[in-house]
Amino acid sequence: MPPVITAFESSPDRGRGLARDMRVRWALEETGQPYDVRLLSFEAMKQPAHLALHPFGQIPTFEEGELALFESGAIVLHLAGRHAGLLPDDANARARAIAWMFAAVNTVEPPIVELSMAGIVERGKPWYEARLPMLQNRVRTRLDQLSSRLGDAEWLDGAFSAGDLMMVSVLLRLRSSGLLDDYPKLSAYVTRGEARPGYRRAFAAQLAVFTGKPAG
Amino acid sequence: MPPVITAFESSPDRGRGLARDMRVRWALEETGQPYDVRLLSFEAMKQPAHLALHPFGQIPTFEEGELALFESGAIVLHLAGRHAGLLPDDANARARAIAWMFAAVNTVEPPIVELSMAGIVERGKPWYEARLPMLQNRVRTRLDQLSSRLGDAEWLDGAFSAGDLMMVSVLLRLRSSGLLDDYPKLSAYVTRGEARPGYRRAFAAQLAVFTGKPAG
Missing domain, CATH: 1.20.1050.10 (Glutathione S-transferase Yfyf (Class Pi); Chain A, domain 2)
Known part of the structure; x- marks a missing residue:
């Protein structure tokens, strides 16, 4: 099962790629990892089910197996530590x-x-x-x-x-x-x-949520 | 040679422990690492020699062997990754x-x-x-x-x-x-x-810079 991230069902930036799920999407694309997205309404973000994943009621979150993470920086660093492409070896x-x-x-x-x-x-x-x-x-x-x-x-x-x-x-x-x-x-x-290319794929995927048209 | 961190020669918080070197001092104490401190005036922080270490002209920095780091969060994480005491094993x-x-x-x-x-x-x-x-x-x-x-x-x-x-x-x-x-x-x-205890030792050390009295 690929990891699941959360993103805005209706992004305040209208698909300009400024929401913080974009950072995680980009990192997933740079490291060649498939992923699924669960879209959340603003109301759902404040409910206990989401607050259990993200104490500050925001997006993105990242779930893979038994691991649940929040904070885009932490998720990007986690991906960078586990997959080649985002951190040097030295x-x-x-x-x-x-x-x-x-x-x-x-x-x-x-x-x-x-x-x-x-x-x-x-x-x-x-x-x-x-x-x-x-x-x-x-x-x-x-x-x-x-x-x-x-x-x-x-x-x-x-x-x-x-x-x-x-x-x-x-x-x-x-x-x-x-x-x-x-x-x-x-x-x-x-x-x-x-x-x-990783940025462009990630951008197209988040834009598709807003336009309702599939990415790519 | 122990690592060297930088701190304010004259801290704006008058030794209340709010300057960001405190975070690094605390991490060094929690992990039991000795360290040296180089104090900087506000003028020195804006000079090329310091900007080479810290592109935003701030404190703290961290130097150990050939490694030079800035950003308190990054320095704490670096210490946490190399020494026991600040991150779980799992x-x-x-x-x-x-x-x-x-x-x-x-x-x-x-x-x-x-x-x-x-x-x-x-x-x-x-x-x-x-x-x-x-x-x-x-x-x-x-x-x-x-x-x-x-x-x-x-x-x-x-x-x-x-x-x-x-x-x-x-x-x-x-x-x-x-x-x-x-x-x-x-x-x-x-x-x-x-x-x-690690916090208290770190606090005393940064306060000593302000009071001019040795820590402990």
Whole structure:
């Protein structure tokens, strides 16, 4: 039996691939693993059956045999540890790739989420415009630093890894803001990620949930 | 040669143990590893020598032999993978402990940082009071869910793990807000973490940097 992941029945991003199941789908595709998807309504996500799998009532989850996991980063790391394709063999390079995974979710993503949440929840508030430069500058600080480190390299540390998978996924959340346009190296990095066959298969599969048409 | 970590020469929290080097010190103590500390000024953190170690110009970093790492979560996980004491032996239980590490830094910590940053940066702004309930509610949502999951258990999933180390460290950032007081199970959980000998040794060591008195 292939593993089962959960995803939104009706994704808030309308199939743009920004929901966090995309990260897990991408990792499954990069490692060549088949998988099944169980779609959840927002109501079902808050029910005890799902909370038993995911204490914070979110998606994705991952079930395989007796193992149930939550948190996209943890699921991607689990897959990367069990299947070739997402982590280098060398122990030190492996630890560095994992550091990039944590950097993606703990250092780069939070100011991006803060900016996009403000755009959704506080756009009509009198302070929205006044706060916007501060929120954008927090993101720019991280993009400046990340772009400096990446330089002209293809990926963050040698070959494509789970660290790049997570970082590209996090940066994609910025596309609609236009902020990424000021960073040609990072824009090209994201485009390289999106061009990978594994990304394209994963993207098509999540889009098919929204359009109702089968992927591929 | 023991590994070398970096920490603030002058910690913004005045030795309350909230800087992220504390997480790494705690992991080193739990696993019984000696270590050296290199203290950095804020100016030194932005210099090329440090940026080569930490692309985002922060602390902590971890250097051992040819390996250099950044991101406290990644360093704790690296230590947990190499030394006994922070991850269970069973593969599935290990994956679940790592899921709690990611949950700590990606699901629970961001709204806590957002709340505390607003208190530092926006306290004088006309919108501060109006936004405060929203920021507090985001944190409470996570605390409600975490408290439900923890229930009357001692730790999040069986024995104390790197997942608890990260989660307790994240929750400690809330103490000054008073929000934790409404959650007796989580307060007791944090207190259990702080009572561990490894935590106490790590806390004393980071406090000694601030007071100028040797630890212990």
